[in-house]
Amino acid sequence: MIKNVNKKKFASNLAISFFFAAIFVLCYYFLLEDKIMPYVSLINTTAVRGEDIEIIAKYNIEAKRLIDYPSYGSKYATLEIPSINLTLPVYHGDNKKILRLGVGHYTGSYFPGENGSILYAAHNNAGLFHDLDKIKVGDIITIKATYGTFKYQMKEYKIVKETDLSAFPIQHDKELLMMYTCWPIDKGIAGHKKERYVVYAEKIGDEIEKE
Amino acid sequence: MKKLSLIALFVGLLVLGTNVKAMTEAELKGKLFQTFEIGGKDYTLSDDQKVIVERYLEKNEISEADADTIWAKVQKALNVIKGQGNTNFTKYPQSVKNELKAIVEEISSETKVKATLTKEGLEVKNSDGTKVIIDTPVKRTGYETSKTAIIAGLSILIVAVGTCLVIKQVKTSE
Numbered sequence: 001m002i003k004n005v006n007k008k009k010f011a012s013n014l015a016i017s018f019f020f021a022a023i024f025v026l027c028y029y030f031l032l033e034d035k036i037m038p039y040v041s042l043i044n045t046t047a048v049r050g051e052d053i054e055i056i057a058k059y060n061i062e063a064k065r066l067i068d069y070p071s072y073g074s075k076y077a078t079l080e081i082p083s084i085n086l087t088l089p090v091y092h093g094d095n096k097k098i099l100r101l102g103v104g105h106y107t108g109s110y111f112p113g114e115n116g117s118i119l120y121a122a123h124n125n126a127g128l129f130h131d132l133d134k135i136k137v138g139d140i141i142t143i144k145a146t147y148g149t150f151k152y153q154m155k156e157y158k159i160v161k162e163t164d165l166s167a168f169p170i171q172h173d174k175e176l177l178m179m180y181t182c183w184p185i186d187k188g189i190a191g192h193k194k195e196r197y198v199v200y201a202e203k204i205g206d207e208i209e210k211e
Numbered sequence: 212m213k214k215l216s217l218i219a220l221f222v223g224l225l226v227l228g229t230n231v232k233a234m235t236e237a238e239l240k241g242k243l244f245q246t247f248e249i250g251g252k253d254y255t256l257s258d259d260q261k262v263i264v265e266r267y268l269e270k271n272e273i274s275e276a277d278a279d280t281i282w283a284k285v286q287k288a289l290n291v292i293k294g295q296g297n298t299n300f301t302k303y304p305q306s307v308k309n310e311l312k313a314i315v316e317e318i319s320s321e322t323k324v325k326a327t328l329t330k331e332g333l334e335v336k337n338s339d340g341t342k343v344i345i346d347t348p349v350k351r352t353g354y355e356t357s358k359t360a361i362i363a364g365l366s367i368l369i370v371a372v373g374t375c376l377v378i379k380q381v382k383t384s385e
Contacts, residue, residue: 010375012324017373069266069270072343106259108257108262108345116262123353124352182350
Protein backbone atom coordinates (compact mmCIF):
# COMPACT_ATOMS: atom_id res chain seq x y z
CA MET A 1 0.00 0.00 0.00
CA ILE A 2 2.86 2.28 0.81
CA LYS A 3 4.34 1.48 -2.61
CA ASN A 4 1.03 2.44 -4.31
CA VAL A 5 0.95 5.73 -2.42
CA ASN A 6 4.54 6.45 -3.46
CA LYS A 7 3.70 5.63 -7.07
CA LYS A 8 0.76 8.01 -7.02
CA LYS A 9 2.85 10.76 -5.47
CA PHE A 10 5.56 10.17 -8.06
CA ALA A 11 3.00 10.37 -10.85
CA SER A 12 1.49 13.59 -9.50
CA ASN A 13 4.96 15.10 -9.10
CA LEU A 14 5.76 14.13 -12.66
CA ALA A 15 2.54 15.73 -13.91
CA ILE A 16 3.32 18.94 -12.01
CA SER A 17 6.85 18.93 -13.43
CA PHE A 18 5.56 18.56 -17.00
CA PHE A 19 3.13 21.41 -16.37
CA PHE A 20 5.88 23.78 -15.28
CA ALA A 21 8.13 22.63 -18.12
CA ALA A 22 5.32 23.34 -20.60
CA ILE A 23 4.84 26.81 -19.07
CA PHE A 24 8.55 27.41 -19.53
CA VAL A 25 8.41 26.39 -23.23
CA LEU A 26 5.35 28.56 -23.87
CA CYS A 27 7.06 31.54 -22.26
CA TYR A 28 10.06 30.94 -24.51
CA TYR A 29 7.95 30.90 -27.67
CA PHE A 30 5.83 33.92 -26.85
CA LEU A 31 8.37 36.13 -25.15
CA LEU A 32 11.83 35.16 -26.38
CA GLU A 33 11.45 33.25 -29.65
CA ASP A 34 11.57 36.26 -31.97
CA LYS A 35 14.71 37.50 -30.26
CA ILE A 36 16.49 34.17 -30.30
CA MET A 37 15.55 32.73 -33.71
CA PRO A 38 17.56 35.16 -35.86
CA TYR A 39 20.65 33.99 -34.00
CA VAL A 40 19.63 30.35 -34.46
CA SER A 41 19.13 30.99 -38.17
CA LEU A 42 22.53 32.66 -38.28
CA ILE A 43 24.09 29.64 -36.61
CA ASN A 44 22.43 27.36 -39.18
CA THR A 45 23.71 29.58 -41.96
CA THR A 46 27.29 29.64 -40.82
CA ALA A 47 27.39 26.02 -39.66
CA VAL A 48 26.13 24.42 -42.85
CA ARG A 49 28.67 24.86 -45.58
CA GLY A 50 27.40 23.88 -48.98
CA GLU A 51 29.26 23.93 -52.25
CA ASP A 52 29.89 27.65 -51.92
CA ILE A 53 31.59 27.79 -55.29
CA GLU A 54 31.03 31.30 -56.50
CA ILE A 55 31.17 31.30 -60.29
CA ILE A 56 31.01 34.70 -61.93
CA ALA A 57 28.18 34.43 -64.44
CA LYS A 58 28.55 36.20 -67.77
CA TYR A 59 25.63 38.10 -69.21
CA ASN A 60 24.83 38.99 -72.80
CA ILE A 61 22.90 42.27 -72.59
CA GLU A 62 21.64 42.22 -76.18
CA ALA A 63 20.43 38.64 -76.11
CA LYS A 64 19.19 39.02 -72.52
CA ARG A 65 20.65 35.62 -71.65
CA LEU A 66 23.43 34.42 -69.43
CA ILE A 67 26.43 32.94 -71.21
CA ASP A 68 27.90 31.18 -68.20
CA TYR A 69 25.38 30.04 -65.61
CA PRO A 70 26.19 29.78 -61.91
CA SER A 71 26.73 26.17 -60.88
CA TYR A 72 24.06 24.43 -58.80
CA GLY A 73 24.48 25.27 -55.16
CA SER A 74 26.53 28.42 -55.73
CA LYS A 75 25.65 31.84 -54.41
CA TYR A 76 25.18 34.26 -57.30
CA ALA A 77 23.19 37.19 -55.94
CA THR A 78 21.88 39.11 -52.94
CA LEU A 79 18.18 39.86 -52.47
CA GLU A 80 17.32 43.19 -50.83
CA ILE A 81 13.86 44.26 -49.67
CA PRO A 82 14.28 47.57 -47.77
CA SER A 83 10.60 47.82 -46.79
CA ILE A 84 10.99 44.79 -44.50
CA ASN A 85 14.69 45.37 -43.77
CA LEU A 86 15.70 42.12 -45.44
CA THR A 87 18.97 41.18 -47.15
CA LEU A 88 19.58 37.56 -48.06
CA PRO A 89 22.00 35.53 -50.20
CA VAL A 90 20.51 33.88 -53.29
CA TYR A 91 21.70 30.45 -54.41
CA HIS A 92 21.20 28.61 -57.70
CA GLY A 93 19.01 25.66 -56.71
CA ASP A 94 16.52 25.17 -53.90
CA ASN A 95 17.22 21.85 -52.17
CA LYS A 96 17.00 21.45 -48.38
CA LYS A 97 20.64 22.32 -47.85
CA ILE A 98 20.36 25.53 -49.84
CA LEU A 99 17.12 26.59 -48.16
CA ARG A 100 18.93 26.49 -44.82
CA LEU A 101 21.46 28.98 -46.17
CA GLY A 102 19.13 31.58 -47.67
CA VAL A 103 17.00 32.03 -50.78
CA GLY A 104 16.81 29.18 -53.27
CA HIS A 105 16.38 29.79 -56.99
CA TYR A 106 14.42 27.06 -58.78
CA THR A 107 16.55 25.67 -61.63
CA GLY A 108 13.55 25.44 -63.92
CA SER A 109 13.12 29.22 -63.94
CA TYR A 110 15.04 32.00 -65.64
CA PHE A 111 17.74 34.18 -64.13
CA PRO A 112 17.40 37.91 -63.43
CA GLY A 113 17.85 39.79 -66.69
CA GLU A 114 16.62 36.96 -68.94
CA ASN A 115 13.14 38.43 -69.41
CA GLY A 116 11.36 35.43 -67.93
CA SER A 117 9.90 34.02 -64.72
CA ILE A 118 12.23 33.86 -61.73
CA LEU A 119 11.12 31.57 -58.86
CA TYR A 120 12.64 32.14 -55.41
CA ALA A 121 11.86 30.21 -52.22
CA ALA A 122 12.87 30.52 -48.58
CA HIS A 123 11.71 29.18 -45.23
CA ASN A 124 9.34 31.32 -43.20
CA ASN A 125 11.69 31.49 -40.21
CA ALA A 126 12.72 34.82 -38.70
CA GLY A 127 15.62 36.14 -40.71
CA LEU A 128 14.40 34.47 -43.91
CA PHE A 129 10.94 34.98 -45.48
CA HIS A 130 9.19 35.40 -42.13
CA ASP A 131 8.00 38.92 -43.08
CA LEU A 132 7.17 38.16 -46.70
CA ASP A 133 3.51 38.96 -46.01
CA LYS A 134 4.48 42.48 -44.91
CA ILE A 135 5.67 43.51 -48.38
CA LYS A 136 3.18 45.95 -49.88
CA VAL A 137 2.18 46.70 -53.47
CA GLY A 138 4.68 49.20 -54.87
CA ASP A 139 7.59 48.12 -52.66
CA ILE A 140 10.92 47.80 -54.44
CA ILE A 141 12.88 44.56 -54.48
CA THR A 142 16.49 44.54 -55.65
CA ILE A 143 18.53 41.59 -56.85
CA LYS A 144 22.26 42.31 -56.93
CA ALA A 145 23.68 39.54 -59.08
CA THR A 146 27.34 39.05 -59.85
CA TYR A 147 26.60 40.25 -63.40
CA GLY A 148 24.34 43.22 -62.67
CA THR A 149 21.65 44.76 -60.49
CA PHE A 150 17.96 44.38 -61.25
CA LYS A 151 15.00 46.11 -59.64
CA TYR A 152 11.44 44.86 -59.31
CA GLN A 153 8.21 46.33 -57.97
CA MET A 154 5.66 44.29 -56.09
CA LYS A 155 2.37 43.99 -57.98
CA GLU A 156 0.29 41.53 -56.00
CA TYR A 157 0.32 38.56 -53.68
CA LYS A 158 -1.62 35.31 -53.58
CA ILE A 159 -2.17 32.49 -51.13
CA VAL A 160 -2.26 29.30 -53.15
CA LYS A 161 -2.24 25.56 -52.69
CA GLU A 162 1.24 24.03 -53.04
CA THR A 163 -0.08 21.79 -55.82
CA ASP A 164 -1.42 24.72 -57.86
CA LEU A 165 1.46 25.04 -60.33
CA SER A 166 -0.55 27.53 -62.41
CA ALA A 167 0.23 30.05 -59.66
CA PHE A 168 3.92 29.75 -60.60
CA PRO A 169 3.85 30.37 -64.37
CA ILE A 170 7.17 29.83 -66.11
CA GLN A 171 7.09 32.10 -69.13
CA HIS A 172 9.49 34.08 -71.28
CA ASP A 173 7.38 37.11 -72.26
CA LYS A 174 8.23 39.38 -69.36
CA GLU A 175 10.49 39.41 -66.34
CA LEU A 176 8.39 38.27 -63.40
CA LEU A 177 9.89 37.65 -59.96
CA MET A 178 7.94 35.22 -57.79
CA MET A 179 8.94 34.72 -54.15
CA TYR A 180 7.14 32.18 -51.97
CA THR A 181 7.17 30.60 -48.55
CA CYS A 182 4.93 28.25 -46.59
CA TRP A 183 1.63 29.61 -45.31
CA PRO A 184 0.51 30.37 -42.68
CA ILE A 185 3.61 32.05 -41.32
CA ASP A 186 3.23 31.21 -37.65
CA LYS A 187 5.56 30.55 -34.81
CA GLY A 188 7.14 27.18 -34.45
CA ILE A 189 4.17 25.07 -35.45
CA ALA A 190 5.52 21.90 -36.93
CA GLY A 191 3.89 19.97 -39.69
CA HIS A 192 3.52 20.12 -43.42
CA LYS A 193 1.96 23.34 -44.76
CA LYS A 194 -0.22 22.87 -47.79
CA GLU A 195 -0.38 26.51 -48.85
CA ARG A 196 2.14 29.01 -50.10
CA TYR A 197 2.28 32.80 -49.78
CA VAL A 198 3.47 34.12 -53.14
CA VAL A 199 4.65 37.64 -53.94
CA TYR A 200 4.67 38.71 -57.58
CA ALA A 201 6.94 41.54 -58.71
CA GLU A 202 7.70 42.89 -62.16
CA LYS A 203 10.98 44.31 -63.38
CA ILE A 204 11.24 48.08 -63.55
CA GLY A 205 13.68 49.95 -65.76
CA ASP A 206 15.60 48.61 -68.73
CA GLU A 207 19.09 49.51 -67.71
CA ILE A 208 21.19 47.08 -65.79
CA GLU A 209 23.22 48.73 -63.11
CA LYS A 210 26.72 47.39 -62.77
CA GLU A 211 28.92 48.12 -59.77
CA MET B 212 -2.00 17.02 -71.77
CA LYS B 213 -0.02 15.03 -69.23
CA LYS B 214 3.36 16.15 -67.99
CA LEU B 215 6.42 14.02 -68.42
CA SER B 216 8.05 12.38 -65.45
CA LEU B 217 11.76 12.68 -64.87
CA ILE B 218 12.60 9.51 -66.77
CA ALA B 219 10.52 10.52 -69.74
CA LEU B 220 12.18 13.94 -69.68
CA PHE B 221 15.56 12.27 -69.92
CA VAL B 222 14.25 9.99 -72.66
CA GLY B 223 12.96 13.00 -74.55
CA LEU B 224 16.28 14.76 -74.21
CA LEU B 225 18.16 11.82 -75.65
CA VAL B 226 15.72 10.81 -78.40
CA LEU B 227 17.66 12.82 -80.91
CA GLY B 228 19.63 10.15 -82.70
CA THR B 229 21.58 12.78 -84.59
CA ASN B 230 24.35 15.23 -83.94
CA VAL B 231 22.94 18.20 -82.10
CA LYS B 232 25.15 20.61 -83.99
CA ALA B 233 23.61 19.53 -87.34
CA MET B 234 20.28 20.99 -86.37
CA THR B 235 19.16 24.53 -85.97
CA GLU B 236 18.15 25.49 -82.50
CA ALA B 237 14.51 25.77 -83.59
CA GLU B 238 14.56 22.22 -85.05
CA LEU B 239 16.23 20.88 -81.96
CA LYS B 240 13.73 22.45 -79.64
CA GLY B 241 10.92 21.19 -81.84
CA LYS B 242 12.17 17.61 -81.42
CA LEU B 243 12.57 17.91 -77.68
CA PHE B 244 9.43 19.85 -77.04
CA GLN B 245 7.16 17.60 -79.09
CA THR B 246 4.39 15.47 -77.64
CA PHE B 247 5.37 11.91 -76.78
CA GLU B 248 2.89 9.04 -76.64
CA ILE B 249 3.39 6.57 -73.81
CA GLY B 250 0.78 4.01 -72.82
CA GLY B 251 -1.77 5.52 -75.14
CA LYS B 252 -1.51 8.93 -73.48
CA ASP B 253 0.17 12.09 -74.68
CA TYR B 254 2.98 13.62 -72.67
CA THR B 255 4.97 16.81 -73.08
CA LEU B 256 7.64 18.69 -71.18
CA SER B 257 6.42 21.31 -68.73
CA ASP B 258 7.58 24.91 -69.16
CA ASP B 259 10.10 24.66 -66.33
CA GLN B 260 11.52 21.42 -67.74
CA LYS B 261 11.93 23.17 -71.11
CA VAL B 262 14.01 25.87 -69.40
CA ILE B 263 16.29 23.19 -67.94
CA VAL B 264 16.65 21.41 -71.28
CA GLU B 265 17.40 24.68 -73.12
CA ARG B 266 20.06 25.55 -70.59
CA TYR B 267 21.61 22.06 -70.83
CA LEU B 268 21.83 22.21 -74.61
CA GLU B 269 23.43 25.65 -74.48
CA LYS B 270 26.22 24.32 -72.32
CA ASN B 271 26.79 20.83 -73.74
CA GLU B 272 27.41 19.04 -77.04
CA ILE B 273 26.15 15.56 -77.93
CA SER B 274 28.14 13.80 -80.66
CA GLU B 275 26.64 11.45 -83.28
CA ALA B 276 28.48 8.49 -81.81
CA ASP B 277 27.10 9.17 -78.38
CA ALA B 278 23.63 9.71 -79.80
CA ASP B 279 23.70 6.25 -81.47
CA THR B 280 24.71 4.58 -78.22
CA ILE B 281 22.15 6.52 -76.26
CA TRP B 282 19.36 5.69 -78.72
CA ALA B 283 19.87 1.94 -78.17
CA LYS B 284 19.66 2.44 -74.41
CA VAL B 285 16.67 4.75 -74.74
CA GLN B 286 14.76 2.03 -76.60
CA LYS B 287 15.29 -0.24 -73.60
CA ALA B 288 14.11 2.45 -71.18
CA LEU B 289 11.04 3.23 -73.28
CA ASN B 290 10.01 -0.42 -73.28
CA VAL B 291 10.34 -0.55 -69.50
CA ILE B 292 8.26 2.62 -69.08
CA LYS B 293 5.61 1.43 -71.54
CA GLY B 294 5.39 -1.81 -69.59
CA GLN B 295 4.31 0.22 -66.55
CA GLY B 296 1.62 2.01 -68.52
CA ASN B 297 2.44 5.36 -66.92
CA THR B 298 5.35 7.69 -66.37
CA ASN B 299 5.02 8.08 -62.59
CA PHE B 300 8.51 6.96 -61.69
CA THR B 301 7.97 7.31 -57.94
CA LYS B 302 5.29 4.63 -58.00
CA TYR B 303 7.24 2.06 -59.99
CA PRO B 304 8.27 -1.15 -58.18
CA GLN B 305 11.82 -1.09 -56.86
CA SER B 306 12.90 -3.68 -59.43
CA VAL B 307 11.75 -1.40 -62.25
CA LYS B 308 13.46 1.60 -60.69
CA ASN B 309 16.65 -0.41 -60.45
CA GLU B 310 16.33 -1.45 -64.08
CA LEU B 311 15.94 2.16 -65.24
CA LYS B 312 18.74 3.28 -62.97
CA ALA B 313 21.00 0.66 -64.56
CA ILE B 314 20.16 1.93 -68.05
CA VAL B 315 20.96 5.51 -67.00
CA GLU B 316 24.28 4.31 -65.57
CA GLU B 317 25.08 2.47 -68.82
CA ILE B 318 24.55 5.72 -70.73
CA SER B 319 26.86 7.52 -68.31
CA SER B 320 29.61 4.94 -68.60
CA GLU B 321 29.49 4.64 -72.40
CA THR B 322 28.93 8.26 -73.45
CA LYS B 323 29.82 11.80 -72.41
CA VAL B 324 26.33 12.37 -71.05
CA LYS B 325 26.67 11.88 -67.31
CA ALA B 326 23.45 11.16 -65.44
CA THR B 327 22.34 9.31 -62.31
CA LEU B 328 19.07 8.71 -60.52
CA THR B 329 19.14 9.96 -56.93
CA LYS B 330 16.56 10.36 -54.18
CA GLU B 331 16.23 14.01 -55.17
CA GLY B 332 15.54 13.15 -58.79
CA LEU B 333 17.35 12.80 -62.08
CA GLU B 334 20.80 14.35 -61.78
CA VAL B 335 22.58 15.23 -64.98
CA LYS B 336 26.06 16.68 -65.11
CA ASN B 337 27.24 19.29 -67.52
CA SER B 338 30.46 18.68 -69.42
CA ASP B 339 32.31 20.88 -66.91
CA GLY B 340 31.22 18.59 -64.08
CA THR B 341 28.61 20.92 -62.60
CA LYS B 342 25.19 19.52 -61.81
CA VAL B 343 21.87 19.95 -63.58
CA ILE B 344 19.15 19.20 -61.06
CA ILE B 345 15.70 18.32 -62.35
CA ASP B 346 12.99 18.40 -59.70
CA THR B 347 9.67 20.06 -58.82
CA PRO B 348 9.01 23.80 -58.69
CA VAL B 349 7.38 24.10 -55.25
CA LYS B 350 9.36 23.13 -52.15
CA ARG B 351 8.61 22.75 -48.47
CA THR B 352 9.48 26.10 -46.92
CA GLY B 353 7.77 25.90 -43.57
CA TYR B 354 9.23 26.75 -40.19
CA GLU B 355 12.30 24.61 -39.57
CA THR B 356 11.05 22.83 -36.49
CA SER B 357 12.23 19.25 -36.79
CA LYS B 358 15.43 19.72 -34.81
CA THR B 359 13.86 22.29 -32.51
CA ALA B 360 10.96 19.97 -31.76
CA ILE B 361 13.23 17.05 -30.88
CA ILE B 362 15.46 19.17 -28.67
CA ALA B 363 12.48 20.86 -27.02
CA GLY B 364 10.80 17.52 -26.40
CA LEU B 365 13.92 16.03 -24.84
CA SER B 366 14.44 19.16 -22.75
CA ILE B 367 10.92 18.97 -21.36
CA LEU B 368 11.40 15.32 -20.53
CA ILE B 369 14.73 15.89 -18.80
CA VAL B 370 13.47 18.90 -16.82
CA ALA B 371 10.33 17.04 -15.78
CA VAL B 372 12.10 13.88 -14.66
CA GLY B 373 14.86 15.83 -12.96
CA THR B 374 12.40 18.01 -11.07
CA CYS B 375 10.44 14.98 -10.04
CA LEU B 376 13.52 13.24 -8.68
CA VAL B 377 14.55 16.35 -6.76
CA ILE B 378 11.12 16.61 -5.18
CA LYS B 379 11.28 12.94 -4.24
CA GLN B 380 14.73 13.38 -2.75
CA VAL B 381 13.62 16.38 -0.70
CA LYS B 382 10.60 14.58 0.63
CA THR B 383 12.64 11.51 1.51
CA SER B 384 15.11 13.57 3.48
CA GLU B 385 12.36 15.37 5.44
